[in-house]
Amino acid sequence: MRRNTRIWNGLAAPGAAWLLTFFAVPFYAVACVAFGSIDPVFRDAIPQWNPLQWDFAQAQDVLASALNGPLRGVFIRTFIFVIAAMMICFLIGFPIAYFLARHAGKRRLLLLTLIIMPFWVNYLMRMLSWVNLLSPSGLFSRFMSNFGIDYNWLDGSPITVVLGLVYGYVPFLILPLYATLERMDWRLVEAARDLGASSRQAFRLVTVPTAKAGVAAAAILIALPMFGDYYTNDLLSRSPKTEMLGNQIDFYINNSSQPQRGAILVMMLSVLLLIALSWYLRSTARVGKEQVR
Amino acid sequence: MLRRDFLRNLVITTGGLVVAPTLLSACGGTSKTSSGGLVIGTPSAPVTLPLSGEAIADGLPEESGTIEILNWADYTNPEVIADFEKLFGITVKQSIYDNEDAAIAKLRNGTLQPDLIIGMTDTALARLVAADLLQPLNKTYIDNFGNLLTGLQDPYYDGGSQYTVAQFIYGNGIGYRTDKIDSADLIAQGYDSMWNPAYKGRLAVPDSYRDAISLALFQAGVTDVNTTDAATITAAQENLIRLRDATQPKVDILSYQEIPAGNRDIAYMWSGDILIAPWNLPEGTSTDVLGFWYPEQTITANDFLCIPKESKAPVLAHRFINYLLDNDVALKNQSYVGYQPALTAVNAEALISSGAIPESLVDAVVDAERYASGQRLVSLSPETDALWNDVWATFTAG
Numbered sequence: 001m002r003r004n005t006r007i008w009n010g011l012a013a014p015g016a017a018w019l020l021t022f023f024a025v026p027f028y029a030v031a032c033v034a035f036g037s038i039d040p041v042f043r044d045a046i047p048q049w050n051p052l053q054w055d056f057a058q059a060q061d062v063l064a065s066a067l068n069g070p071l072r073g074v075f076i077r078t079f080i081f082v083i084a085a086m087m088i089c090f091l092i093g094f095p096i097a098y099f100l101a102r103h104a105g106k107r108r109l110l111l112l113t114l115i116i117m118p119f120w121v122n123y124l125m126r127m128l129s130w131v132n133l134l135s136p137s138g139l140f141s142r143f144m145s146n147f148g149i150d151y152n153w154l155d156g157s158p159i160t161v162v163l164g165l166v167y168g169y170v171p172f173l174i175l176p177l178y179a180t181l182e183r184m185d186w187r188l189v190e191a192a193r194d195l196g197a198s199s200r201q202a203f204r205l206v207t208v209p210t211a212k213a214g215v216a217a218a219a220i221l222i223a224l225p226m227f228g229d230y231y232t233n234d235l236l237s238r239s240p241k242t243e244m245l246g247n248q249i250d251f252y253i254n255n256s257s258q259p260q261r262g263a264i265l266v267m268m269l270s271v272l273l274l275i276a277l278s279w280y281l282r283s284t285a286r287v288g289k290e291q292v293r
Numbered sequence: 294m295l296r297r298d299f300l301r302n303l304v305i306t307t308g309g310l311v312v313a314p315t316l317l318s319a320c321g322g323t324s325k326t327s328s329g330g331l332v333i334g335t336p337s338a339p340v341t342l343p344l345s346g347e348a349i350a351d352g353l354p355e356e357s358g359t360i361e362i363l364n365w366a367d368y369t370n371p372e373v374i375a376d377f378e379k380l381f382g383i384t385v386k387q388s389i390y391d392n393e394d395a396a397i398a399k400l401r402n403g404t405l406q407p408d409l410i411i412g413m414t415d416t417a418l419a420r421l422v423a424a425d426l427l428q429p430l431n432k433t434y435i436d437n438f439g440n441l442l443t444g445l446q447d448p449y450y451d452g453g454s455q456y457t458v459a460q461f462i463y464g465n466g467i468g469y470r471t472d473k474i475d476s477a478d479l480i481a482q483g484y485d486s487m488w489n490p491a492y493k494g495r496l497a498v499p500d501s502y503r504d505a506i507s508l509a510l511f512q513a514g515v516t517d518v519n520t521t522d523a524a525t526i527t528a529a530q531e532n533l534i535r536l537r538d539a540t541q542p543k544v545d546i547l548s549y550q551e552i553p554a555g556n557r558d559i560a561y562m563w564s565g566d567i568l569i570a571p572w573n574l575p576e577g578t579s580t581d582v583l584g585f586w587y588p589e590q591t592i593t594a595n596d597f598l599c600i601p602k603e604s605k606a607p608v609l610a611h612r613f614i615n616y617l618l619d620n621d622v623a624l625k626n627q628s629y630v631g632y633q634p635a636l637t638a639v640n641a642e643a644l645i646s647s648g649a650i651p652e653s654l655v656d657a658v659v660d661a662e663r664y665a666s667g668q669r670l671v672s673l674s675p676e677t678d679a680l681w682n683d684v685w686a687t688f689t690a691g
Contacts, residue, residue, distance in 0.1 A: 041423050044398060234545075240541075256686075258678075261682075
């Protein structure tokens with residue numbers, strides 16, 4: 001028995017090594033950069049590998065800015081954009097995933113492929129296509145002007161950035177949702193209906209709670225990259241009105257002599273996302289327990 | 294696509310990675326030490342850089358095989374490269390860089406080992422020299438050196454052009470649509486035009502913190518674009534925020550496309566960008582719709598060509614520098630890149646008569662006098678640079 005346990009523990013070793021090499025060590029390196037200094041000549045970050053000598057002065061500045069300074073607005077805006085984009089993604093993605101899992105029958109794989117197919121095209125190419133379509137002389141803008149809607153979509157509009165995020169990430173929401181709904185035991189819904197629940201009640205009281213883990217997984221899956229996204233805003237807006245956290249990180253790391261600040265923002269974002277991830281793990285564990293019961 | 298455009302797009306195509314080369318370069322490699330400090334020249338205090346090593350001997354034969362060039366994307370006309378390949382029977386291989394600091398980090402740790410570097414600026418030169426990465430030039434191979442503008446034969450950042458040869462020059466100014474903004478009105482407004490709420494939503498500033506903050510300084514009558522004074526820098530921040538609130542600007546480097554496309558009316562931009570704008574006009578649109586106001590007080594700048602110490606084809610590298618300084622080759626190169634070669638003969642008259650630029654943009658041409666009278670952006674100390682960074686981060690935070 002003890003031998004078996006060792007074998008199972010051994011099987012976890014590659015995963016643990018992977019996590020250590022590609023998450024723990026890089027994350028520690030980011031922390032060492034965040035609390036390190038810069039080379040006064042070459043402006044490279046000089047990581048401080050000894051935690052006892054970490055310098056928290058820059059972190060205090062960034063934290064103060066995030067709480068009461070210019071970064072506060074960026075944090076709030078980023079959260080609003082991501083939450084709005086997630087909600088729209090769910091409004092679009094859930095019915096699609098539900099239809100595919102419940103009603104598409106033999107055509108479900110074909111339909112799933114057709115839905116996902118546009119997203120085989122590189123993200124950058126798709127966004128650049130939208131830039132062309134949405135420009136004042138673009139096809140979409142000209143089409144909308146036929147209905148009296150003359151809106152400059154690329155004029156630093158928050159709506160455009162949120163819709164860009166939705167367009168970019170919605171397939172990553174549909175797939176895990178579909179996977180969850182597809183393997184759901186639909187007899188539970190039938191049982192609820194047999195017991196007198198309306199279709200709406202069955203959906204609310206059976207389908208949604210059962211799909212909760214998949215919903216959380218899908219939400220996390222799209223929220224993580226959206227929080228760090230800067231290129232959607234870069235392409236569709238590039239206005240201070242729509243500046244996101246990823247844009248500030250990009251500036252500090254790629255174009256300033258304060259890469260530590262970029263690293264600190266990366267860490268702050270990671271901590272926030274870690275909290276969200278913990279919530280996901282707790283909620284999936286709870287759902288698992290409830291299903292076992 | 295301009296090099297700055299490429300810079301932007303390459304950053305985008307990295308897919309949102311937050312641990313960028315600057316961060317990664319901090320985590321390893323065999324970088325040389327940063328001791329020795331920086332020797333930074335300014336127009337008022339020119340420097341002769343310390344010589345390290347010797348230039349190649351006179352009269353050596355050209356190497357055969359391949360010459361590797363480190364260049365910005367689309368920053369040399371492919372036809373010019375092909376002609377050079379034919380002339381010497383060799384192959385030119387290009388590596389692309391999108392950020393001077395990242396490129397220097399890669400040169401220091403040996404990731405990049407080019408034979409010739411194209412397009413770096415004086416803010417990078419001090420670091421290239423401090424890292425002992427460059428070899429002195431032997432000008433006996435560069436017969437066309439005399440074609441350069443006089444002021445650039447002995448530049449303030451590299452007295453005697455010991456390590457570098459200037460390539461392109463430009464100045465900052467305001468590009469605009471003459472069919473939307475009256476030229477006389479624009480000139481009367483000067484820098485104030487960038488704060489004019491009448492242009493709200495139709496205006497842009499460059500995504501370059503040194504250039505954009507300098508705009509705020511110039512508008513307030515400050516000409517020291519390398520100021521270390523915290524109060525002046527704070528005032529510039531407030532001025533930039535006023536601009537932001539009044540005009541809701543776009544912050545990008547796409548004005549060379551967006552102005553001719555009619556998507557914006559006015560932008561603070563590099564003169565080289567407006568020179569390339571006519572190629573982006575919709576078919577049938579007259580080039581007269583493009584205008585450029587060249588301010589009396591503004592920034593002028595140039596980039597240069599240099600040869601790494603470890604170049605395996607130094608003779609060919611010298612030959613290529615010489616080739617790019619040929620007046621006809623430079624004109625051909627300009628016709629693709631857009632930026633103006635730093636050569637005396639490639640002046641406004643030559644550019645207009647060759648059809649490279651329309652007459653309406655003659656004001657965007659930088660001559661020797663303009664170049665000499667312009668302000669130069671030089672490297673700031675890390676402490677001062679941090680202040681400038683904060684201004685930019687606050688401005689872009691919205």
